[in-house]
Amino acid sequence: xxxxxxxxxxxxxxxxxxxxxxxxxxxxxxxxxxxxxxxxxxxxxxxxxxxxxxxxxxxxxxxxxxxxxxxxxxxxxxxxxxxxxxxxxxxxxxxxxxxxxxxxxxxxxxxxxxxxxxxxxxxxxxxxxxxxxxxxxxxxxxxxxxxxxxxxxxxxxxxxxxxxxxxxxxxxxxxxxxxxxxxxxxxxxxxxxxxxxxxxxxxxxxxxxxxxxxxxxxxxxxxxxxxxxxxxxxxxxxxxxxxxxxxxxxxxxxxxxxxxxxxxxxxxxxxxxxxxxxxxxxxxxxxxxxxxxxxxxxxxxxxxxxxxxxxxxxxxxxxxxxxxxxxxxxxxxxxxxxxxxxxxxxxxxxxxxxxxxxxxxxxxxxxxxxxxxxxxxxxxxxxxxxxxxxxxxxxxxxxxxxxxxxxxxxxxxxxx
Amino acid sequence: xxxxxxxxxxxxxxxxxxxxxxxxxxxxxxxxxxxxxxxxxxxxxxxxxxxxxxxxxxxxxxxxxxxxxxxxxxxxxxxxxxxxxxxxxxxxxxxxxxxxxxxxxxxxxxxxxxxxxxxxxxxxxxxxxxxxxxxxxxxxxxxxxxxxxxxxxxxxxxxxxxxxxxxxxxxxxxxxxxxxxxxxxxxxxxxxxxxxxxxxxxxxxxxxxxxxxxxxxxxxxxxxxxxxxxxxxxxxxxxxxxxxxxxxxxxxxxxxxxxxxxxxxxxxxxxxxxxxxxxxxxxxxxxxxxxxxxxxxxxxxxxxxxxxxxxxxxxxxxxxxxxxxxxxxxxxxxxxxxxxxxxxxxxxxxxxxxxxxxxxxxxxxxxxxxxxxxxxxxxxxxxxxxxxxxxxxxxxxxxxxxxxxxxxxxxxxxxx
Numbered sequence: 001x002x003x004x005x006x007x008x009x010x011x012x013x014x015x016x017x018x019x020x021x022x023x024x025x026x027x028x029x030x031x032x033x034x035x036x037x038x039x040x041x042x043x044x045x046x047x048x049x050x051x052x053x054x055x056x057x058x059x060x061x062x063x064x065x066x067x068x069x070x071x072x073x074x075x076x077x078x079x080x081x082x083x084x085x086x087x088x089x090x091x092x093x094x095x096x097x098x099x100x101x102x103x104x105x106x107x108x109x110x111x112x113x114x115x116x117x118x119x120x121x122x123x124x125x126x127x128x129x130x131x132x133x134x135x136x137x138x139x140x141x142x143x144x145x146x147x148x149x150x151x152x153x154x155x156x157x158x159x160x161x162x163x164x165x166x167x168x169x170x171x172x173x174x175x176x177x178x179x180x181x182x183x184x185x186x187x188x189x190x191x192x193x194x195x196x197x198x199x200x201x202x203x204x205x206x207x208x209x210x211x212x213x214x215x216x217x218x219x220x221x222x223x224x225x226x227x228x229x230x231x232x233x234x235x236x237x238x239x240x241x242x243x244x245x246x247x248x249x250x251x252x253x254x255x256x257x258x259x260x261x262x263x264x265x266x267x268x269x270x271x272x273x274x275x276x277x278x279x280x281x282x283x284x285x286x287x288x289x290x291x292x293x294x295x296x297x298x299x300x301x302x303x304x305x306x307x308x309x310x311x312x313x314x315x316x317x318x319x320x321x322x323x324x325x326x327x328x329x330x331x332x333x334x335x336x337x338x339x340x341x342x343x344x345x346x347x348x349x350x351x352x353x354x355x356x357x358x359x360x361x362x363x364x365x366x367x368x369x370x371x372x373x374x375x376x377x378x379x380x381x382x383x384x385x386x387x388x389x390x391x392x393x394x395x396x397x398x399x400x401x402x403x404x405x406x407x408x409x410x411x412x413x414x415x416x
Numbered sequence: 417x418x419x420x421x422x423x424x425x426x427x428x429x430x431x432x433x434x435x436x437x438x439x440x441x442x443x444x445x446x447x448x449x450x451x452x453x454x455x456x457x458x459x460x461x462x463x464x465x466x467x468x469x470x471x472x473x474x475x476x477x478x479x480x481x482x483x484x485x486x487x488x489x490x491x492x493x494x495x496x497x498x499x500x501x502x503x504x505x506x507x508x509x510x511x512x513x514x515x516x517x518x519x520x521x522x523x524x525x526x527x528x529x530x531x532x533x534x535x536x537x538x539x540x541x542x543x544x545x546x547x548x549x550x551x552x553x554x555x556x557x558x559x560x561x562x563x564x565x566x567x568x569x570x571x572x573x574x575x576x577x578x579x580x581x582x583x584x585x586x587x588x589x590x591x592x593x594x595x596x597x598x599x600x601x602x603x604x605x606x607x608x609x610x611x612x613x614x615x616x617x618x619x620x621x622x623x624x625x626x627x628x629x630x631x632x633x634x635x636x637x638x639x640x641x642x643x644x645x646x647x648x649x650x651x652x653x654x655x656x657x658x659x660x661x662x663x664x665x666x667x668x669x670x671x672x673x674x675x676x677x678x679x680x681x682x683x684x685x686x687x688x689x690x691x692x693x694x695x696x697x698x699x700x701x702x703x704x705x706x707x708x709x710x711x712x713x714x715x716x717x718x719x720x721x722x723x724x725x726x727x728x729x730x731x732x733x734x735x736x737x738x739x740x741x742x743x744x745x746x747x748x749x750x751x752x753x754x755x756x757x758x759x760x761x762x763x764x765x766x767x768x769x770x771x772x773x774x775x776x777x778x779x780x781x782x783x784x785x786x787x788x789x790x791x792x793x794x795x796x797x798x799x800x801x802x803x804x805x806x807x808x809x810x811x812x813x814x815x816x817x818x819x820x821x822x823x824x825x826x827x828x829x830x831x832x
Contacts, residue, residue: 033614034644037633051801053623058798089610091619107610107678107729109621149801156804163831164637164738168630168731169804172623176615194505194523198449199592205507205525207469207588214584217453221580228450262523313523315584322580342784368758382474385467385565388572388585415579 004284010294011398012324012359015286019296019325022307023256023333026182033171036162038223039180040335045156047173051148055110057086058141062101062123062130063114066138077131085127086111101130110142117141149173159337181334184224187246187255188216189232191239191263191271192313197230210384211261211318215311218322219259224330227253236275240301243275247299247306256333258299258306259326262313272310281308287398288359289379290317291324315384320361323393323412341412343395346373352403354396363390366411373411391415420700426710427814428740428775431702435712435741438723439672439749442598449587452578454639455596456751461572463589467564471526473502474557478539478546479518479530482554493547501543502527517546526558533557565589575753597750600640603662603671604632605648607655607679607687608729613646626800627677627734631727634738635675640746643669652691656717659691663715663722672749674715674722675742678729688726697724703814704775705795706733707740731800736777739809739828757828759811762789768819770812779806782827789827807831 004010010018028042057063063086072078083100086093088107096102096113104110104117116136124131149155155173156166162178170178190212198208212228219226232242246255263272273283273295281297295310309329311321323341331339349372354360363386364373373394377386393412396403403409420426426434444458473479479502488494499516502509504523512518512529520526520533532552540547565571571589572582578594586594606628614624628644635642648658662671679688689699689711697713711726725745727737739757747755765788770776779802780789789810793802809828812819819825 033629034632037637047801049618049624052798053618054620087610088608089622091621093621107623143796143798147796148799153801155801161831164630164634165735165800165804165806165830167633168626168735169800171614171626171629172731172800174614174616174618174624176613192504197592198587198590200590202465202469202590203507204470205505205509207523208465208590210584210587213449213587214580216450217583218580221453315588319581319584380559380563382468382559383564384581384585384588385463385569385571388581390581414581415577 004282009285009287009292012286012288015294015296016325016328019309020329020332022296022298022309023184023329026184026256026334028179029182030177030179032177033167033175036167036170036178036180037164039162039178041156041158041160041162041166042179042181042335043158044154045170045175045178047149047151047153047155048175049173050146050151051172052143052145054145056107056143057104057110057117058106058143059117059119060105061117061119061141062132063096063104063110064101064116064118064132064136065096065098065114066116066136066140068099069118069132069135072132072135074133077133079129079131081129082127084111101132103127103130115139115142159335161336184256184330184333185253186219186224186226186257186259186330188212188219188226188228189258189260189272190228190230191232191234191260193234211313211315214315214319215259215261215322218319218327219330222327222330223334223336234271236271239271239275243299243306244301244304247301248304255306257326257330258308259311260308261311261318263310276308276310280305281310283310287357288324288361289355290314290361291321292358294321294325314382316363316380316382316387319387320393323414324361341414344411344413345408346371346411347406348372348394348403348409349374349405351405352394352396354400354402356401357398359398360396360400361412362394362396363387364392364394364411365390366392366413373409420698425701425703425708428702428704431710431712432741432744435725436745436748438712438714438725439600439745442600442672442750444595445598446593446595448593449583449591452583452586452594452596453580455578455594457572457574457576457578457582458595458597458751459574460570461586461589461591461594463565463567463569463571464591465589466562466567467588468559468561470561472523472559473520473526473533474522474559475533475535476521477533477535477557478548479512479520479526480532480534480548480552481512481514481530482532482552482556484515485534485548485551488548488551490549493549495545495547497545498543500527517548519543519546531555531558575751577752600672600746600749601669602635602640602642602746603674604628604635604642604644605674605676605688606644606646607648607650607676609650627729627731630731630735631675631677631738634735634743635746638743638746639750639752650687652687655687655691659715659722660717660720663717664720671722673742673746674724675727676724677727677734679726692724692726696721697726699726703773704740704777705771706730706777707737708774710737710741730798732779732796732798732803735803736809739830740777757830760827760829761824762787762827763822764788764810764819764825765790765821767821768810768812770816770818772817773814775814776812776816777828778810778812779803780808780810780827781806782808782829789825
């Protein structure tokens with residue numbers, strides 16, 4: 001098996017597959033309904049009860065025997081005694097004696113013997129006796145038990161992303177908790193002696209730490225959990241010791257993935273590269289811009305190991321790499337049915353050129369009304385201000401060297 | 417001013433405006449960057465520093481005076497002494513003496529006197545002296561201070577929804593916290609004597625509480641905060657006392673909106689209706705299906721008051737009403753630039769009929785590839801199992817009575 005550097009640059013797809021392969025499918029955990037939003041259902045959800053659980057009234061009105069009202073009309077009302085009052089929630093519903101009706105509220109159980117509901121609007125709303133001015137069809141305004149679902153039926157299949165309607169359904173069939181796929185936990189490392197925490201004064205030559213903060217947010221937006229470990233030691237042994245300590249843990253903060261940005265330049269002292277090279281993490285190039293220099297692997301920490309993805313340090317490179325490699329891997333690991341960003345076709349407003357042999361991701365703003373996309377900023381990988389105004393990435397294939405105004409381009413939607 | 421019931425049914429737009437008018441714009445609070453995801457920026461964000469803050473190298477290589485290398489080539493390399501080693505983060509960068517170069521890493525400050533970077537690949541990578549085999553253009557591989565943004569420039573405008581790139585940008589310009597619009601707080605009430613908590617045994621005539629759970633999740637998915645108050649007292653005075661206690665609070669759990677579902681049937685004893693009628697909350701009809709019976713207003717609680725929206729009790733009616741009235745109102749209140757769900761046009765797969773005079777929202781599944789939408793389930797407002805399989809609402813105008821196969825319909829996207 002040739003090494004990455006021997007084999008030459010990877011395609012975006014090849015490196016995405018390599019990163020995804022580092023993460024196995026996450027296991028199952030049980031969460032209360034209120035915490036299930038956005039989670040992926042781990043097992044099929046079947047109905048513990050039928051819905052509705054019993055025949056019930058679709059209207060406020062009267063439960064009747066339809067045959068007894070066959071001739072009722074405005075001009076020939078039928079008057080019958082009201083034998084019972086049935087609010088919703090009444091659990092001791094008496095059977096309907098022939099020749100009587102029962103006052104009934106929406107959702108209340110239809111009494112045995114009744115076969116139709118007459119809406120209150122078709123009556124004089126009497127409480128002792130009631131005058132009914134319309135002849136109901138048998139079955140009118142009765143919601144049958146099991147009409148929505150029968151008991152035991154599969155309501156949602158494993159892999160469904162849970163939102164308000166799905167959680168409401170689980171509640172409706174009596175489930176207080178749901179089995180969902182565990183979120184991967186990502187340890188985001190911020191390394192670099194030039195970095196200063198936001199809010200602190202900046203010396204000449206220093207910049208504010210932003211990649212770690214940005215990537216931790218991006219991890220959470222992908223549905224995983226993140227912990228940002230800022231300003232880890234620049235000493236290789238101490239750096240490895242910090243990772244070994246985390247990777248050998250057994251709690252929920254044991255990382256499924258360690259994510260770094262920067263620190264992998266050629267030639268210089270770089271803690272990330274020095275601590276990982278030769279220990280299971282490979283570094284190489286991906287034929288893309290921005291984001292060429294990448295690394296990934298399972299870092300051997302002596303007795304334990306942890307999956308690692310190293311992203312380049314320029315903020316735009318870092319975020320584009322996250323979008324291309326890490327986000328889909330995290331979502332696939334937790335069983336998300338759509339790990340990738342939605343991709344749409346749009347017509348380019350303006351012109352773009354792109355180097356041959358490298359897939360380019362340019363920052364864009366999509367106008368959904370006209371179906372056009374315009375570049376924001378330029379190709380420079382340090383232009384985070386432009387990145388922050390973008391809502392999509394314009395995906396230019398490796399073979400593309402120019403795109404003319406109005407030509408179609410593929411666009412990754414970032415804000416959905 | 418005529419009352420709602422005198423004026424006749426409201427349109428969806430009229431009732432949406434009435435609910436939105438109950439909620440004033442929320443104020444501003446300051447949150448750490450890590451908590452800013454999904455929040456709406458409350459003030460323009462300006463750059464505290466330029467980006468980049470200083471001229472820096474775009475490559476690992478050597479900082480040079482371009483004029484001194486005018487003739488350098490593979491066949492005629494130029495050798496110069498390496499006067500300094502400049503890693504990223506070095507704050508005491510000496511000026512470059514004529515006739516020397518400085519070894520420099522990506523991101524490190526370009527020394528005074530240097531005007532270009534020669535990438536390490538165009539050299540022998542020497543550390544004492546270096547042989548350079550290419551003549552750089554002045555300015556090559558130098559990222560100029562302020563190229564991305566100048567200090568003081570407005571980077572993001574108030575109203576921007578914050579995600580990873582925007583939060584990364586705030587960090588990059590040194591901001592540890594951001595001013596964001598406060599989330600509205602919603603108190604979701606679950607009322608009804610027929611309701612049983614999921615997980616408990618069900619008696620005949622009882623159903624599981626699901627609307628409150630579903631609506632609380634929907635509120636949080638809209639970006640607001642929710643507290644579910646289950647099984648509130650059925651006694652009108654105690655019910656009002658519970659609300660007065662909450663509404664007169666000053667903490668973050670003081671509700672901006674009280675949301676109820678069900679409990680407003682005509683004719684029967686209904687705590688919500690009885691506690692609110694004549695105290696500032698109006699009940700009436702909206703010309704829509706599902707979700708006709710609605711109510712809203714500012715509930716006078718004697719010395720205090722609170723905004724209330726009452727939704728119908730059938731689960732589908734409840735969720736559709738939330739989508740049509742409450743979600744856009746909550747998002748508008750927190751300054752979201754796009755309060756409404758995205759609406760697209762799709763061709764109907766199959767046929768639909770709809771009653772004249774009522775706007776219908778049917779549950780659908782959109783096939784984005786073919787641009788078609790198919791109904792899930794039927795129009796029945798109790799069919800929550802079908803609702804849970806839908807990813808959109810098919811919006812049929814009041815005047816529409818039938819839609820033929822292949823005709824365009826408006827579709828509200830629920831899962832974005």
